[in-house]
Amino acid sequence: MSNLVGSVIARKYRIDKKIGEGGMGTIYQAHHLTLETTVAVKVLHEHLIAKPDLAKRFHREAKAVSQLHHEHIIQVLDFGKTEDGIFFMVMEFIKGQPLDQIIVDAGRLGELAIIKLAIQICDALDEAHAKGVVHRDLKPENIMVQKRRTNPMFVKVVDFGIAKLLDPETGAQRGTKLTMDGLVCGTPEYISPEQATVKPLDGRSDLYSLGVMMYELVSNNLPFIAGSPLEIATMHVMMKPKSLSEYDDVSIMPELEELILQLMHKDPAKRPQEAHEVATRLRQMQVAIEAKLLAERTDTAVMARHITPTNSTALSPPGHQLPTMRTAAKTSIVRLTPTRLMKADENKSRATGISMDSLNQIHSYKRVIGIMSAAAVAMVIALITLWPSSDTNDKNNAQAAPQAKTLSTTNNAPELSTETVVEKPQPAVSAAAITKMVNRDVRVQDEESHQSRRSLHTEIPIYAKPEPAAQSEPVKRTSFYTLLKQAEQAKANGNWKRVARLLKRALKQRRSTKLYKQIGRAYMKSGNTKNACRYFRKYINAHPRGVKRESATDRIASYLGQCG
Known part of the structure; x- marks a missing residue:
């Protein structure tokens, strides 16, 4: 059974290639010979077939998932046992990546x-909890x-x-109890306090694991890191996680941080009760x-539409009339009305699951912003239009000032006799000369108006963005996921010594049982048998006593055999 590639299971599933391996079984990509479709086949490990309790647990997994019908939960298609005694489970084939790999990339x-x-994970958990199923091992590796x-x-x-499996009405466990007393199931980095202390579990345990995952996604760090699984589990029970706002490079809205910390509360009664x-x-x-994002885009679009040089009188053709405040506001409201976006809203509501009420609320924000933007534009246009009149009045006042001064001086002068005052005749002015003078004054006023409007646009940068503040350079530190990525590159190049060094650096940042095994393999490939044996034994000792340690021992028996 060690090599099933090329064989046919249950006379209808042809095994094409191996795609993964878990604690209980190996997963293959297979081809359904009758339906001509690609499926995933999970086969129970050969050394576990002889243990009836684990075979029942494998059957229980198939039974648990087969009861769940949700778009965000993997679907079980078939389950059975072959003539050779192989337990298998057929599931839908998911073409994607696990979440932990996406974080690395x-x-x-x-x-x-x-x-x-x-939100999608919560929808899946809500369906599972409603059917009385608690996942108990929620982590990024199990999110495709x-x-x-x-x-x-x-x-x-x-x-x-x-x-x-729990009874949906009473919350009590259904069927035969297959978990041995004192045996902790789950991954230490994401385990809930009640799961670490082997207490009765319900859906709130999965919500705690979800909170740990969200904490890691936001901060790029696990809340608790220690040298052994037991220490990590103890920290989940006793210690309070570091606040997300304390990280220098994390920017998070307060509501989201509050929700994450509530999900990670030690007391299940103080967490959110339902997914x-x-x-x-x-x-x-x-x-x-x-x-908020839509309002920013809308505000930018409104400004780009209205505040442009082509809307000014100086660059407009003769006879062009600037839009009034009523016209500008009406234009903005028509472009932002929800009626014109109704069809797009229905498609978006079906795709994202957002209710139409929420979308209408977004459009309300858009209408208010559009009205306010249009009012601001109208005020700017009014200033531009009225600016030349102010200049003309100032000029007329300046021209009238000398005349008023002359009259005042004349009134204050001593009285003269009638004989000494001689009125000089005014020269006659033709109609052509008057027209020429008027046209000259109009041209001067137009030039001054044009200059004033240009200065208004250039000297007042209404929408100029402020210069970003100088920031100090962050301290360069290679992250855990970067080290793993570099190790994969070194592995592809065949540099196994560098692979071992990089994985040891990653191990200092985050303790993981898988890293012990990977470091041991790297040392074995590089010819350093002594260090390989040392890390293989650490890998075995990191597993709790019982089934998991036996499974780990069987997996690396061939390597330890070479070590002697």
Whole structure:
């Protein structure tokens, strides 16, 4: 059974290639010979078939997932046992990447992207909890992300290998108890306090794991890091996580930080009680962020439409009439009315799950911003239009001042006799001369008006963006995921010594049992058998006693055999 590639299971599933391996089984990509479709086949490990309790647990996983019908939960298509005694489970094939790999490739995700991912996970958990299924091992590795036409980050929750079935009405465990007393199930980095202390579990345990995942996505750090799984589990029970606002390079809205810390509360009674409650709060944050982004884009578009040189009188053709305040406001309202966007809103509502009420609220913001922007534009246009009249009045007042001064001087002068005052005759002025003088004054006024309007546009940068403040250079530090990426590159180049060094550096930042095994393999490939054996033994000792340690021992028995 060690090599199933090329074989046919249950006379209809042809195994094409191996795509993954978990604690209980190996996952293959297979081809359904009858339906001509691609499926995923999970086969129970050979050394676990002889253990009836684990075979029942494998059957329980298939039964748990088969009861769930949701777009964000992997679908089980078939389950059975072959004539050779092989237990298998057939699931839909998901063409995508696990969330932890996306974090390694893309680095830290944006706030809106994290909220959208968390909403989909909450929808999946709400369906599972309603059917009495607790996942118990929620982590980025069990979140598959697909690229779809309507959603580039579509979530599928997978691997219900240690799921627990509860009675939906009473919350009590159904069926035979397969988990041994004192055996902790789950991943230490994402385990809930009640799960670490082997207490009764319900859906709030999955919500704690969701909070840990969101904490890691926002800060790019796990809340608790220690040298052994036992120490990490103890920190989940006893210690309070570091506030996200304390990280220098993290910018997060207060509502999201508050929700994450509530999800990670030690007392389940003080966490959000239902997954749909968390999804509702996340959707409200999503609407607020999208409304803010939409308002910024709308404000920029309105300014670009109205505040342009072609709207000024100086550059307008003769007879061009500037829009009035009523016209500008009417234009903005018509362009921002929800009626014209109704069809797009319906498509967006179906694609994102946002209600029409939320979308109408966004459009209300747009209408208010449009009206305010149009009013501001109208005020600027009024200033531009009235500016030349003020200049003309000032000029007329300046011309009238000498005449008034002359009259005042004449009135204050001593009285003269009538004989000494001689009135000089005024020269006659033709109509042509008067017309020429009027045209000259009009040209002068037009030039002054043009200069004043140009100065208004150039000297008052209404929409100029402020210069960004100088920021100090961040301290360069290679992150955990960057080290893993560099190790993959060194592995592709065949430089196994560099792979071992990089993985050891990553191990100092985050303790992981998988890293022990990977470091041991790197030393084995480089010929350093002594260090390889040392790290293989650390890998075995990191597993709790029982089934998991036996499985780990079997997986590296061939390597330890070479070590002697």
